[in-house]
Amino acid sequence: MKITIFGTGYVGLVTGACLADVGHNVLCMDVDQGKIEKLKNGQIPIYEPGLENIVKHTVEAGRLSFTTDSAEAVRHGTLQFIAVGTPPDEDGSADLQYVTAVARSIGEHMEDYKVVVDKSTVPVGTGDKVRAAVRAQLDRRGLELDFDVVSNPEFLKEGAAINDFMKPDRIVVGTDSERAAELLREVYYPFNRNHDRMIFMDLRSAELTKYAANSMLATKISFMNEIANLAERLGADIEAVRRGIGSDPRIGYHFIYPGCGYGGSCFPKDVQALARTASDCGYEARLLNAVESVNYAQKHVLFDKISHYFGGDLNGKVVALWGLAFKPNTDDMREASSRTLMEDLWKAGARVQAFDPEAMEETQRIYGDQEGLTLCGTKEQALKGADVLAICTEWKEFRSPDFESIAATIREPVVFDGRNLYEPEMLDRYGLIYYAIGRGRTQFHSE
Ligand SMILES: NC(=O)c1ccc[n+]([C@@H]2O[C@H](COP(=O)([O-])OP(=O)(O)OC[C@H]3O[C@@H](n4cnc5c(N)ncnc54)[C@H](O)[C@@H]3O)[C@@H](O)[C@H]2O)c1
């Protein structure tokens, strides 16, 4: 089937590449000329495991191509997927300017029936706005062409995006059009051969499903972080508690890892946007607001521990920082907890020597020549001349480090772990003091 994708970010490029991989003929359009140039030259603008290979072979097979020309893009596909950004506005609501810009250009250039499929995460009611934007352009052109608008939210996780897309738990489709539903069924047929993963519903419910899913996951994390903070004060160990509750299938082991807060381009903005939607319709989303405020505080917890250790005076101290990306297997630093920690440390007069396996370029792009930041080529280099070590991302290569050499290199024998990677006894053997999140009597707190 001929498919057009607007936006070649994490969602657009993964969707385009995976749909081309199963045999569809996909044209990806982006307004960012630099990105499209790179893609045309075989370069992938983001780090996402497995993506480069799929893009390479589907381009070679002639099933995936790229353009900046919106007229060509609209002409190409019967299905027009919107996968552009919906960043937060100043008031926390989702900024829909990129989504409506795509809708306008579809209305401006379409010549026959199209299904406009929204994959971006958008507030309930956006489908109506997309329909109105397409219709306004058709009216302007004096045309009465048929089209449908569908919500098909995306649930992929960065770092595992290909697997999530290829083996989805569910494919949510919101539409009241039988014709559009049949076309969507055809597009996703290869993902449904052994097990029907399609869940059809009305458009508004599909839009809300996406926010509800992310908010539920964020709630689990904030809940665990709250219990972790409590465990610390009560002399309990959150890791034991996590195993103890996760074993109940009604709770489950997923998304109950405590840490230095959730980040990324989705949870923070989506929880805020849903809370904003609630207040816009006169409902105070108390739980969502609490999830957000627990997370805000949690992002400062590692700094509080480091500051407490040094008696509140961090001036001139050097912190080795392992992990900058908001999670492993990505170079994405949007809303990363590492950024909160670094910014807190700089404010307090400390210096940071940072290393991340994939996010060094991104850190350079964001912080450039920031005073107090040294970017290091390896995790070992980051330790040289540092007072203490802090960890913000659970990359595999941080899981079994050479504790003996850490103890011999950093000035104070202390590790502040924001992702609970180790057992306190492991570090104790090397004379290292271990401060993690919610780990009982090995911790301290400021009260
Ligand atoms: N990143 C994720 O893991 C993820 C997962 C599920 C859903 N989402 C949602 O999907 C949407 C896209 O997220 P993303 O992370 O891929 O964003 P992104 O910022 O990585 O990419 C968006 C792309 O859209 C392009 N764009 C902007 N205006 C355009 C236009 N008029 N025409 C064509 N292209 C245009 C931008 O240049 C950019 O390349 C968001 O709503 C997000 O909330 C993201």
Ligand SMILES: O=c1ccn([C@@H]2O[C@H](COP(=O)(O)OP(=O)(O)O[C@H]3O[C@H](CO)[C@@H](O)[C@H](O)[C@H]3O)[C@@H](O)[C@H]2O)c(=O)[nH]1
């Ligand atoms: O038990 C956990 C699990 C995750 N996190 C943190 O939560 C954040 C988000 O992690 P994750 O959900 O793995 O990454 P995303 O790529 O942001 O994916 C989320 O956001 C996407 C965009 O909407 C959705 O499509 C996905 O289903 C949803 O998991 C990261 O900072 C993690 O460190 C925790 O602190 N504890």
